[in-house]
Amino acid sequence: MHSRRQFLSRAAAVPFAPLAVGSAYGTDSLTTLALAGESFGRGWEPIDEAQLHGSDKTPSWTIKYTEGDRDRFDSWLEEDDRELIAEHTASRKAVVKSTSGDIGVGLLNRMLGNGLQAEPFIESIDLNIEASYADPVSPTDDSAWESFGWAERTFGGAGDLEPDAVAFDADMAETTLEDARTHTGAIGLGVDTSGLTVAVIDSGVNDGPMFEDSVGDSRLLPESKDFVTDAEPTLADDSEAVTDENGHGSWVASCIASSAAEPDQGYCPDADILALRALDGEGSGSTADISNAVRYAADQGADVLCMSLGSPLWSEDLDSALEYATDAGTIPVVAVGNDRQMTRWVAAPASSSHAIGVAAVTSDPPEEALSAYFSNIGPHPGTTDHSGGASNGATPNIAAPGCKISVPVVTASGRSTDSVLTGTSMAAPCVASGVVGLLIASEGALEYDDVVERMETYAAPIPKAAVVEVGAGMAHAENAIAESEPEETQDEAMTDEATTRNEAYKQLANAQGGRVLQYLV
Template sequence: MTQIRTRREFLTNIGTASAVILVPATISPTTSGSSVWPWSAPDDAVSHSGDRLSWIVSVDTDDDDDEDGSSKLESLESWTERTENDRRVIERTKHEASGTATVIATPADIGVRARDNQYLSDGLAFESWVDSVELNRTVQLAEPISPESEDVWDEMSPGRLMSAHMSAFGGDLNASGVAFDADMESGPLYDTRTATDAIGIDTDTSTLRVAVVDSGINDGSVFDTDGEEAGTRILESSWNVITDETGIDAIQDDDGHGTWVASCITANDAEVNYRGYLTQSEVLGVKALSDGGGAIDEIAAAIRYAADQGADLICLSLGSPLYSMAIADALEYAVGEGAIPVAAAGNDRQATRWLATPASIEHTIAVGATTTAPPEEAQSAYYSNTAPHNGFTDDSGGITAGAQIDVGAPGCKITARTPTLSGGSTLTELTGTSMAAPVTCGVIGHYLAENPDADLEEVREMLEKTCEPVQNAAVEEVGYGMPNAANLLSGDEPEETQEEAMTDDAAARGLAYRQLSQSRTAKMVVEINEFVDELI
């Protein structure tokens, strides 16, 4: 029997989007006749000619067959040659160390298409050496919506009905302590570094390598080094996953998003207002996004590449409401190689609500957004996704149930100096959890510079101890509180934890989110059990 984990159509809708569910199921030829829902590819599947799609395949790396030095992926290569069908492995996605690659094949080749409501048990997913197969999809990144004030709170999802539902459990989804657009003040990076107590810290960050998995990075003076041998800190090993090219020119950023993220973390600007946190660190750009989105396999490949290139920090200012096992596996690999992934929680609180993938995956530091103010005055951003995840609406089959936000960092109307494609620079103001993630990377980077052997769990534990509480926000919105660079370096702990310091309004809002999450999780368990019963 082969444990397969493949995406199959789940007959429910979230808003107007068709949902799918990731279900672990033990399937063998004796059970392959089980009645299942007919399968068809979702609109965001990465397609090729005809009915050929791309699929992310992980082979069993515990298999002893490769002890003779043969490739872990040799069986997969052989499988593509076994038929006259036009199957092939996408070379740039091959990763021997983790036994992962993307293949182009028909659904019938994979074995997940239902024929007269029957599984095709002779497909790739049923091979003994296959660990998992996931349909490759394109994910689009959610931009913050822009309500002007809390007056719209009741007009938007979750709306009055859901507020009443949560209040029945003892929680109250009120807007007190939540910042809307009109509550946010614009400010330069200096204000953000002030809020996170990173001004005046003199750590040598030249030993750090920071990877930015994003839309690319435009080179400019903000990434230069100081001294007689001045030059760019962006590495020539930077990689454009989409085109499979390396070099600084290969990762040019026509969107500007990745350049902003890199500047926030590492800008060595002449003007103190626009200086980042880690002004001496190396910068590895890994371009996996274009036009506001990217393919799952390319994002996963970018994460693995960053780890293989020795990144100490991997900034992931990206997210999707759909869970991905391929990205989870890539993150597990990166953490095993010593990298610390930091991920944005998502900008979609009024719709998908719960923290996005990859922030919902245990192998990241998950970051929500606050206003750019000292912790005692800061508020949770209205758009910032919250916790605990119900493990249901992201199609993870319960894998992400209970996932929490780790910290809340400034992410509202922050201005950085960003190089442009033309070779100049401009001041760019952005808002989102995409901004809060690099802020958190910057704070953590100071700690890693002093503690180079620290792993993900040590960093998470130190953040738990040293974050300053954001009293206007719930634990479900900001986790342990706001990262504080001085505290993190010294080990000083605030007098109160986030849970102890939050206001009554924030605590009630947090309770409401917990109760809502638990109610959907219970529903998920029932539906998953029914689905598995159908399979066996």
């Protein structure tokens, strides 16, 4: 595998996944990802993305135990070589380090009813894997088109797909936050965002003048927390707790909540930021840490949750955490990934039905915007990510500017600078604050399904883009707040060229088992 932090742009293929969780042997507690790597006679080998610990490379797992059975789980933990790493008691989820044999993974173990997977007090076991931010892109020219369009022409039967149909480097002018806010209808709305809390799960956030309120106090909340280093300390104990060595999380937070003067003002310049460091300085983290950060954000009452991160592999635990968040009233917004040439399909957890997946387009008015060549697409066949079909049909929900946007940040050393980045990581905070945050600040708490409906119904169509590239179109705060419906939907507004790409991607997904899976799962 390539660099861990480049998982969304790696060239390695993801193996075809089993179609269903469970087996004829043992219990159905093992998720499809936990089953990955099984082979009769070989036992089980952790996939490349598994989180491994110590010199013996022991994997870790997320366990859900049944209500009232914490004591029985404690008894299992007392054996040697089993270690409790973290726990969220409200959802009965625990992260443990243990061998695959003790867990009971492997066909022979399941046939014989061995291991934790066979215990009646266990509801589910998911493998803890690595995830990362959607690595910022260095835009390329259209010489990449041959690799980009080969699968569509070969499997999609689309004929010639021209490179000017999507945005490459020459189509991406350097722009500002003011430009992005203009194109997403977030200028001059007069919405008071001072009561809003936006959680940023990322590589940390460096505090600075762009996060000061009107009296000079920081809007970075003391409940901000580090989940990478044993989940301690919080900002209440140490102001350096969520230092961002990478710069990625600081960019995301500034896009959301910068109070700098135009053109550098963020979408919600008075909002509080709950910084949750779940990725290290290289931009990598475990799904267990990310899941715990999601649950913590919900427990802290965050209104919106921005996650510019993901993986080509599905995590049942992370999907469950997102459901926990939406049930608690927190709205998750997630980048769809930057690997359209290779893994192609919407990354997890943007592919979850409990998250709003955001694609990247150029920072132009909706009628002129182009889909970014790197931005992952749908419809997900559900066969390439070990989801057991859970991701089948997933597409981006919405799009936002994500190309060469300049944002003011502070480095880990305390230096103020302007950072120009490109990627779906940049589009996600435009939606998290640009539509969702402003909508909630305008109207108060809304249910997840209501937010999605408002956002998609009132999005501005992008005629040059396909539905499978941009979902309902460009996120548009003014339309969503005023409930002003465009004359055409994204599907109706597509040009002939966009329609051709739309059908090509659908056919490609079907060729990878998408249509078959619709009937099996």
